[in-house]
Amino acid sequence: MKEVIVLVLFGVVTAAVNGDCGDGFIRYHEFCYHFSHDRETWIDAKSVCNTLLDGRLAEITDPAAYRFLAQEIVKLNTDFWIGADDILLEGEWKWVSSGDPVLNASAQNKIFLSNSGGNENCLEFHHSTNWNDEACSHAQRYICQKTSEPAEIVG
Ligand SMILES: [Ca+2]
Ligand SMILES: [Ca+2]
Numbered sequence: 001m002k003e004v005i006v007l008v009l010f011g012v013v014t015a016a017v018n019g020d021c022g023d024g025f026i027r028y029h030e031f032c033y034h035f036s037h038d039r040e041t042w043i044d045a046k047s048v049c050n051t052l053l054d055g056r057l058a059e060i061t062d063p064a065a066y067r068f069l070a071q072e073i074v075k076l077n078t079d080f081w082i083g084a085d086d087i088l089l090e091g092e093w094k095w096v097s098s099g100d101p102v103l104n105a106s107a108q109n110k111i112f113l114s115n116s117g118g119n120e121n122c123l124e125f126h127h128s129t130n131w132n133d134e135a136c137s138h139a140q141r142y143i144c145q146k147t148s149e150p151a152e153i154v155g
Contacts, residue, residue, distance in 0.1 A: 020148070020149065021146075021148050025146070026072070027148055028064075028065055028068045028069075029064070029065070030147055030148055031065065031145055031146070031147060031148065032055075032145065032146050032147070032148045033058060033069065033072075033143055033144070033145050034049075034053060034055070034143065034144040034145075035072060035076060035080065035141065035143055036048070036080075036141045036142045036143070036144070037141065038141070039139040039140050039141055040081075040139055040140075040142060041136060041137050041138065041139050042057075042081050042085070042122035042134075042136040042137075042138075042142075043136060044139075045057060045081045045142035046081075046083065046096065048142075048144070049083075049142070049144035049145075053144045053146065054146060055144045055145055055146030056083055056096065056097050056144065056145055056146070057081060057082055057083030057096060057142060057143065057144060057145070058082045058083055058125075058143040058144065058145040059082070059083045059084065059095040059096065059097060059098060059145065060082060060105050060125075061095070061100065061103070061105060062105065063105055063106035063107075063109075065105070066105035066106045066108075066109055067106060067108070069125065069143065070108070070109075070125075070129040073125055073126075073127055073129055074127070074129060076127075076141075077127050078127050078140075078141060079124045079125065079126050079127050079132075079134075079140055079141070080124060080125045080140065080141045080142050080143045081122065081123070081124055081125075081140060081141070081142035081143070082123050082124065082125050082131070082142070082143055083095055083096045083097065083123075083145075084096065084102045084122075084123040085121050085122045085123060085136070086113075086115075086121050086133070087121045087122070087136070090115065090121075091113070091115070093113065093123065102123065102131075108129070109129070109130070109131065110130040110131070111130065111131045111132075112126075112130055112131065112132045112133070113132075113133045114132075114133060115133060116133075117135070119135050120133035120134055120135055121133065121135075121136050122134055122135070122136035122138075124140065125143065
């Protein structure tokens with residue numbers, strides 16, 4: 001009588017592939033973007049991007065990246081927090097991590113900074129694809145960004 005021994009080996013499943021963005025992110029060139037489903041205040045959104053997703057609120061300075069994200073925004077048809085504010089000094093809009101001034105990312109990109117009610121200090125990517133200042137306490141969806149893992153580490 002023959003005995004058949006079947007060995008089932010459970011290997012370690014490696015979720016992360018070099019150059020991949022991971023679950024829930026879409027890739028554009030060297031950046032990975034996550035469009036949240038949950039709604040948070042701007043501060044909480046920033047915190048989620050930093051701690052849970054190991055990234056930051058999206059900082060958009062490249063015209064091609066702007067156009068890519070704008071296409072997604074049009075599909076999703078809602079507003080998203082991005083990573084700029086004028087909390088420290090009214091009218092002085094800066095990207096959070098770089099400290100660079102917020103400029104039009106592309107020729108199509110209009111920025112509306114009304115400071116309505118004297119209380120709009122956080123930047124949103126409006127569903128019109130323009131950018132708009134909004135009250136930071138408003139809870140809405142947000143875009144996180146991180147740099148994709150390099151496919152090969154050189155050096
Ligand atoms: Ca303001
Ligand atoms: Ca506004």
